[in-house]
Amino acid sequence: MKTISKADMRTLFFVAIIALFAPLILNPFPTESGWAQFNAGYPDLMQRFAIYGILAIGFNILFGLTGYLSFGHAAFLGVGSYSAVWMFKLLSMNIIPALILSVIVAGLFSLLIGFISLRRSGIYFSILTLAFAQMSFALAYSVLTPLTNGETGLQITLNDPRIFAAENISGNLPVTSLFGLEMRDTWTMQLGAWDFQFNIGYYICAIFLLLAFYISIRIFRSPFGMMLRAIKTNQTRLNFTGINTRPYTLAAFVISGMYAGLAGGLMASMDPLAGAERMQWTASGEIVLMTILGGTGTLLGPVMGAGFIKYFENIFSKINDTVLHGWFSWMPDGLENVIVWILHLFTGKGWHLTLGIMFMMIVIFLPGGLMEGISRIGKWWKHRNAKNNNTSHTSSTPAE
Amino acid sequence: MGILTVQNVNKSFGGLKALHNVNLDIEEGKIHAIIGPNGAGKSTLLNCFVGKLTPDTGTVMFDGHSLLGIKPHQINQLGVSRVFQTPEIFSELTVWENTLIPCFAKRDGAFTLNALSRVSDNKDMAEKAEQMLVDVDLIDKKDMLASSMSRGDKRRLEMAMCLSQKPKLLLLDEPTAGMARADTESTIELLKSIQKKLKITMAIIEHDMSVVFSLAQKISVLAQGTVIVEDVPEKIKGHPKVKEAYLGEAQV
Ligand SMILES: Nc1ncnc2c1ncn2[C@@H]1O[C@H](COP(=O)(O)OP(=O)(O)OP(=O)(O)O)[C@@H](O)[C@H]1O
Ligand SMILES: [Mg+2]
Secondary structure: OOOOOHHHHHHHHHHHHHHHHHHHHOOOOOOOOHHHHHOOOOHHHHHHHHHHHHHHHHHHHHHHHHOOOOOOOHHHHHHHHHHHHHHHHHOOOEHHHHHHHHHHHHHHHHHHHHHHHOOOOHHHHHHHHHHHHHHHHHHHHOOOHHHHOHHHOEEOOOOOOOOOOOOOOOOOOOOOEEOOEEOOOEEEEEEOOEEEEEEHHHHHHHHHHHHHHHHHHHHHHOHHHHHHHHHHHOHHHHHOOOOOHHHHHHHHHHHHHHHHHHHHHHHHHHOOEEOHHHHOHHHHHHHHHHHHHHOOOOOOHHHHHHHHHHHHHHHHHHOOHHHHHHHHOOOOHHHHHHHHHHHHOOOHHHHHHHHHHHHHHHHHHOOOHHHHHHHHHHHHHHHHHHHHHHHHHHHHOOOO | OOOEEEEEEEEEEOOEEEEEEEEEEEOOOOEEEEEOOOOOOHHHHHHHHHOOOOOOEEEEEEOOEEOOOOOHHHHHHHOEEEEOOOOOOOOOOEHHHHHHHHHHHHHHOOOOOOOOOOHHHOHHHHHHHHHHHHHOOOHHHOOOEHHHOOHHHHHHHHHHHHHOOOOOEEEEEOOOOOOOHHHHHHHHHHHHHHHHHHOOEEEEEOOOHHHHHHHOOEEEEEEOOEEEEEEOHHHHOOOHHHHHHOOOOOOO
16 A cells, blocks of 8 residues: 655655755855855754754644644753763664664653643643753753763763673774764765765764654644644534544654654764753754744645754854955955944854844745745746746737 | 433523523434523533533433533543534634544544554545535535635534534534525525434524424523423414513514
C-alpha cells in the first residue's frame, strides 16, 4: 500500500534534492570574492539548518495542527542535548545511543510537562509551558549542577568512563562518530574559484531531517492529524462528537517534544557540549518565530522559517562595523559615518532588530508566512500566464 | 419508561431559576418536541443532557445510564448527539472533513492513535460520509470550507454530522432557524425519513409551529423553567395554559 500521495512524494523528493545539493546551492559566491560572506554552504551552518528544521517541524505538529502554543519547547531541546552528552561520557562517542536516549528522555519529560500544562488551554497553557521551561533552565543552571555542570555546561573530558570505547591513547578529546564515520569529516571539492564542503555531520542531520519530514507528512494526512486540526477549530464540537481531546493533545505534545529531543541530541552530536542557555525562553521564542515566519500548519513552512532565521542570524551578525566601513569607503567620510552608524543598529549584535522588523513585515503582510508568499507568487504566475494565453488568442483572431 | 427520563431537575444561575422541578419522559423511537417562549429554559435543559451543565438537583437517565457527572464525549459514546442552537461545526475544515470526523469518532472511540493510515485510505468512512452529505444535499459543497457556508447549510451540515453517528437519541435545538422555507421543508422531510428508517429517538426544540406539528408525536411545553403541559399535538393546539404562556408570542 502506498503510504503517501504523489503530491506529498514530490514535496519530499524536492526537500531531499535540496538537502543533497545544499553544499553547492548554498555556496553561490566564489571563496575569495567579497560576496563570500553571504555564502551559507559551510558545515556548521548547514547542520544548524537541518537541526532547527527538525525542531520546527516537530513544533508545528503541536502548534500548527492543534493550535496549542508552547512557549517552552527549548526545554526539550536542552534535555535532549544533556542526554546525548551523557551518553558520550558514559558509553561511547557513537551518536546512535546518544540520539536514542535524547528522544526517550525528551519524550518522558514532555509527557510530564504536557500532562500538567494541557489541563489548561490558550494563554494559560502557554504560560504554564513557559514557566516549566524557565524552571528547567534555572534547575540546569544551579541545583542540578552534578547532572548539567551548571554555568560551564556539560562537556566530554578525557577522564570520562566511556565503557564501550576503545582506550584513548592519543591524549586528544575523542570525536563523535557513527560507527567510525566521524561527524567532523569534511571533503572539500575545489571547482575553479569555488570551494564546496561536503560534511558527514551535515548529511547525517539531513537524513534525520528527511525522516522527520516524512513522519510529519504521515501525521498530517492521518485520521490522528485530522483530529488535531479539528481540535484547533472547535474543541467543543469534537467533545460532543465523542472524542476525548486531552489524549490527542498530549500525544501531539509528546511527539513534538521528541522531535525537539532529537534536535537537541543532534546538536550535541555535532558538537559534544550542552549548556543551560539552550533551554532559555529566548530559545523557545525562536522556535515559535521560525514556525510562524515559515507558515504555521503547512508542511514545508517551518523548515523554511528555520532556514530563513538561521541564515540571516548568521549573515547579519557577521556584518560588523569594519565590514560596513569597507563597503561604504567610497563615500565622502561624513556620509560614510552616518550610513555606517545607521546600519550598525541593524547588523552585528543588532541583527535582532532586523529580525524583528522582518518578522513584523511578514506577519502583517503575509499572515500565512513565507508559504503564503510562495502560493501568492504561484497564483500570480498562473494568472499572468492565463492572461497571456488569452491575449494571444484574441490577437490571432482578426479584429475586424 | 422512556429512553430518556428526567426527574425533578433544578438548575439556577445565581438568583435565576432556569429549571424548576422538570420531569420529562422521552419514549424510544418517538419525536418529542419541547416548545416554550424565549428564555423558558429549553436550551438549558438540553445542556443538562449532554454534560455541558450539571443540574443542581435531580436525575437524568438515558438507556439505563445516569448522564450526570460524566463527560460530554462519554455521553456521546453512549449514543446521544446534539445539534446546537448556534451551529457548532469545524469551521476551518472542509465540509468533507466535517462529516468524516464523526464517522471516525464512531468507529475508533474516544481516542485512537491512528497516525499511520491515510484518511483517504479509509474507504468505509468515506462511503458513510458521502452518503450523509447526499442525504442532506450538501455533496456539491464537499470541498468548501465550512465557515464559508450559509447559516442554513451549516445547520444541515451539523445535522449530517450528528446523523452519521447513528445516535440513539438526537437532540435538535431549533434546527430550522435561519433556513429558507424550502430548506425547512426538506429538513422536515429528512428528519421524518430518518426517523422512519433508523428509528432514532429525537428531542426537538422549535419555535416554528408548523415544523413542530408536522414532526412531533408528543409535545412538552416549558414556561419559566417548568413543564406546564405535556401531551399529544392535537391536545396541545388551543390548550388554555399554552395560550397563556405564549401570550404575545407566536400563534399556536
Ligand atoms: N450560562 C448561563 N448563565 C446565566 N444564565 C443563563 C445561562 N444560560 C441560560 N441562562 C438563562 O436561563 C434562562 C433560560 O435560558 P435558555 O437558553 O435555556 O432559554 P431557551 O428556552 O433556550 O430560550 P430561546 O428560545 O431564546 O433559545 C434565560 O433567562 C437565560 O438568560
Ligand atoms: Mg435556546
